[in-house]
Amino acid sequence: MKILLGNFESHVIKLLFMTSFFFLTTSCEKSKQDGDAPQDGTVLKVNVSGIDDEIKITEMSSSSKPQLSAKTSLSNKEVMSTSGVVDALVSLEENSSARGLENIKLSSSNTSATSQGIKATNSPMASTVKYRILIYDQNNNLVHNKVGTTGTDPLIDVYKGWTYKWYAFSINETAGVPNIDAYGKVAKASLTNKDVLYASGTITTVAGSNFLGIVFKRKTANIQAKVNVRGMFATINDGTSVSLGDASSQGNALMTMGDLDARTGNFSNVTTVTASVLGSAMKVDNTTEGSAVKVANFFTLNTAAIAASTLKVKFSPLKIRLDDARERTFTSLSYTVANAVTPAIGARHVASLRLIESPVLVKGVYWARTNLIYNASKLDKYRLKSMPGGTDVDTKDQDFWNFMSQTPTSPASNVDACALLYPAGTWKMPDLPTWQSMNQPDGREERMGLFVGADYGFYWNKTASYPTNNAYDDNRLYISFGGYRTTSGGISDSPAGVFLGALAAGQCHYWTSTSQNASQGKSVQSSMSKIAWIFSWGSVTYPNANKSEGRNVRCIRAINNPTS
Incomplete structure (x- = not known):
């Protein structure tokens, strides 16, 4: 019994020794990763001060002469790119600030000017952006792997009198930040098309609080596509997809990424x-x-x-929402930036595209597809109507214009309201010779059924070689019969039908930009009538009309044959 008891006691002692050894070793290992706090009260108070942006300011001009300025780089001259689908005014800002100089406060304390440009430091980061900080002790053991959030930075326990190496990185997003693998690498799959930020340094601690300020530097070049659809009188829908490419590829050869070594800041693979x-x-x-x-x-x-006329901005597709809440989809668009581009790490290169609804080409003239309207509640008050068609009593003071008036109901003047469409100067009113060059229409039709409110109009077919695009409601020049607004404010000659459309009559009234005299301008007019579903259509004529009467306006491109 004594022998058995002695063996039992021996086993108990061994078990207690092994248990104590296990807890000791696992505790030490844990402290190497993110573990137990040193018990002397020494801490690192981490704070992200912002992003150190190296800014090279170049004003792109025809002579490409570098300029220094405290303002955002000026756009290069816009080039009109046309396809018959969606036109665009394309320009480039080269080597502008990665944030935009308008947001950077320049002062003698945080800037210095050189012959190369202006250096601005500590651009603030947005709040709640995630970043990762790695802390290695003086034996090169990883002792902390922490995720921080700007605005609520972490407090990290350390030992006093130790020298630590630290490494921090972020993708400048609030949703999260990737982790390192067993080799200290961040996989490129988690960095693709991300704003990679990086910082590193050493710190020797003293007892109590130690302040660690992080200023990130960008590790990528930023190419930005600024897409503006104000000239389409719409907004950009979520289903739009934008990519970059070059003239010799179908994909995104301009985009590269690799694995980030968190301890060196270098990329591989x-x-x-x-x-x-x-x-x-x-x-x-x-x-x-x-x-x-x-x-x-x-x-x-x-x-x-990137060589001139090589950088492309592609849409597959472009989806926009019109004023009447309908969606218009363009399945495949591509625009070329005329300038050469040399991407620079930490800099932003902005390709700006002001998209414009394409006209329809008829007999050598580029016509707007719909009528000019005015909506005082919009940022762009001068607009092209969402659909072809006539005018009703609810929109008479938006659709009918006094002759060359500033707004539809303002006094007749000498203002070309078409030229005020965004972008200003792209469109203009057609004069009398332009209208007359169209000769008589190719056809006339009734649209929207045979009931009261049906739309009547005539049309000219587009030039055969000009592209057809199903995203638009009509690829012809369609001119509707909407009547006109009288000097007393009522609507006259607007088409009306009775007996299920068996009887109908109405007139078409449009303005030219040609003045006859002080009180009269040259107009465009036609008429229609219908008895028992038999139509009588009048010819298009160009009579004088009272300038204080409201008529429809159809715009044409200010530059005839606008080609890139």
Whole structure:
């Protein structure tokens, strides 16, 4: 019995020893990763001060002469790109601030000017952005792997008198930040098309609080596509998809990314990656323009020069929402930036596209597809109507214009309201010779059924070689019969039908920009009548008309044959 008892006691002692050893070793291992707090009260108080942006300011001009300025880089001259589907005014801002200089407070304490440009430091980061900080002790053991959030930075327990190496990185997003693998690498799959930020340093601690301020630097070049659909009188829908490419590829050869070594800040295994940005992920450029102007950000390691007329901005598709809440979809669009681009790490390169609804080409003239209207509640008050068609009593003071008037109901003057459509100067009113050059219409038709409120009009077919696009309601020049607004404010000669449309009559009234005399202008007029479903259509004539009467206006492009 004594022998058995002695063996039992021996086993108990061994078990207690092994248990104590296990807890001791696991506790030490845990402290190497993110573990037990040193008990002397020494801490790191971490704070993200912002992003150190190196800004090279270049005003792009025809001579490409560098300029230094405290303002955002000026856009290069816009180039009109036309396709018969959606036209665009395309320009480029080269090497502008990664944030935009309008948001950077320049002072002698945080800037210095050199012959190369202006250096602005500590651009603030948005709140609640996630970042990861790695702390290595003086024996190169990883002792902390923490996720921090700007605005509520972590408090990290450390030992006094130790020298620590620290590394921090972020993708500048609030949703999260990727982790390192067993080799201290961040996989490129989690960094593709991300704004990669990085910082590193050492700190020797003293007893109590130690302040660790992090200033990130950008590790990628930012190519930005600023998409503006104000000229389409619409907003950008979430289903829009934007990508970048070059003239010699079908994909995204301009976009590259690699694995990030968290301890060196270098990338390895760099390859071409595919990246597209959905409308739902695009950023609203400013609150004034809202969803009519949104930004797609692309981040790349590629710093190779991109030749002139090589960079392309692609839409697959472009989806926009019109004033009447309908969606218009353009399945495949591509626009070329005329300038050469040399991406630079930490800089932003902005390709700006002001998209414009394409006209329809008829007999050498580029006509707007719908009538000019005015809506005082909109940012762009001068607009093209969402659909072809006539005018009703509810919209008579938006659709009918006094002759060359500032607004539909303002006194007749010498103002070309078409020229006020966004972008200003793109459109103009047609004069009398332009209208007369059209000769008589190719056809006339009744639309929208045989009931009261049916729409009547005539049309000219587009030039045969000009593109057809099913996104638009009509690929012809359709001119509706809407009557006109009298000097007393009523509507006259608006088509009306009775007996299920068996009887109907109405007139078409449009203005030219040609004045006859002080009280009369040259107008465009035609008439129609219908008895027992038999139509009588009048010819298009150009009579004089009272300038104080309201008529429809159809615009044409200010530059005939607008080609890139």
